[in-house]
Amino acid sequence: MSRQGLLGRLRQASAAQEDWLAWVRARLPPELAAAVVQAIPKGEQLVLRCTSAAWSARLRYALDPLVLELAAGTSPLKGIAVRVAPPGSSDRG
Numbered sequence: 001m002s003r004q005g006l007l008g009r010l011r012q013a014s015a016a017q018e019d020w021l022a023w024v025r026a027r028l029p030p031e032l033a034a035a036v037v038q039a040i041p042k043g044e045q046l047v048l049r050c051t052s053a054a055w056s057a058r059l060r061y062a063l064d065p066l067v068l069e070l071a072a073g074t075s076p077l078k079g080i081a082v083r084v085a086p087p088g089s090s091d092r093g
Contacts, residue, residue: 016041017040017041020046021039023039024039027066032055032058032059035055036050036055044076045080046070046077046080047080047081047083049082050082051084051085053084063080
């Protein structure tokens with residue numbers, strides 16, 4: 001039974017990450033959206049992982065409207081952090 005519970009939590013976390021990734025990508029220009037490979041809700045922040053440091057820097061300049069939208073909504077997330085994805089990370093969606 002605990003295994004089912006763990007599997008259920010993993011599926012739920014994966015679905016939440018996919019939903020947030022879609023949310024972020026829908027609000028960015030296509031070229032920049034393609035560079036975002038993960039969106040992970042962590043505490044009060046949404047952590048975005050990008051394909052490179054260059055894309056990470058460009059993304060930081062485009063985040064203000066997304067942060068304002070988060071703040072205006074009902075999500076517990078209050079900010080967005082940007083990180084470079086580890087080598088070998090890829091977009092599953």
